[in-house]
Amino acid sequence: xxxxxNGQLRRRRIKPEEHINETLIFxxxxxxxxxxxxxxERCKPLFYRSIRKRFIRGYDQDDLWQEACECFVEAxxxxxxxxxxxxxxxxxxxxxxxxxRLSRWNNALKxxxxxxxxxxxxxxxxxxxxVMGTAKSLSPSEWILMQESMAEYQEALSGFEKxxxxxxxxxxxxxxxxxxxxxxxxxxxxxxxxxxxKYKELF
Numbered sequence: 622x623x624x625x626x627n628g629q630l631r632r633r634r635i636k637p638e639e640h641i642n643e644t645l646i647f648x649x650x651x652x653x654x655x656x657x658x659x660x661x662e663r664c665k666p667l668f669y670r671s672i673r674k675r676f677i678r679g680y681d682q683d684d685l686w687q688e689a690c691e692c693f694v695e696a697x698x699x700x701x702x703x704x705x706x707x708x709x710x711x712x713x714x715x716x717x718x719x720x721x722r723l724s725r726w727n728n729a730l731k732x733x734x735x736x737x738x739x740x741x742x743x744x745x746x747x748x749x750x751x752v753m754g755t756a757k758s759l760s761p762s763e764w765i766l767m768q769e770s771m772a773e774y775q776e777a778l779s780g781f782e783k784x785x786x787x788x789x790x791x792x793x794x795x796x797x798x799x800x801x802x803x804x805x806x807x808x809x810x811x812x813x814x815x816x817x818x819k820y821k822e823l824f
Contacts, residue, residue, distance in 0.1 A: 691780025
């Protein structure tokens, strides 16, 4: 009963626009992943707020923006609405924690090693590739293997590659993806190409 009352109080404190975000994150997590791009657009002001006037040696504003995008992807996977925190609050907390951690690591490491260890483009998946043949008709066991490979494919993508892939599948052009992520068109195309290569290696 007390939990229910706390939930009602929490719902009354949430602003109307946050109710939309709560609905969208529920859709993304449980119903329709294609709504991710809509949620992403609505949460962009949180990115701007988090990186404004923030300085981390070796990172320009575009680098910070891409780090924020990667952090946002993680937040959409890990958010739990019953923890007493709205999605916007959770994203803001994740961004602050991520950049504070990045800053601490940056101060503790030399610039070269930091760039290799932390920059979004320097994250390289080191798992071995498992090349699977294509089956014309799948048996139940082959179907299970395919599902496991799809999970492995998702894990093989970096945060940047995941968001590029989702936006591309949502109908965004390379130019639109580049504008949204504040990167070059070539960088967006290269990320999509890496996604395709990893998919081909598994399937």
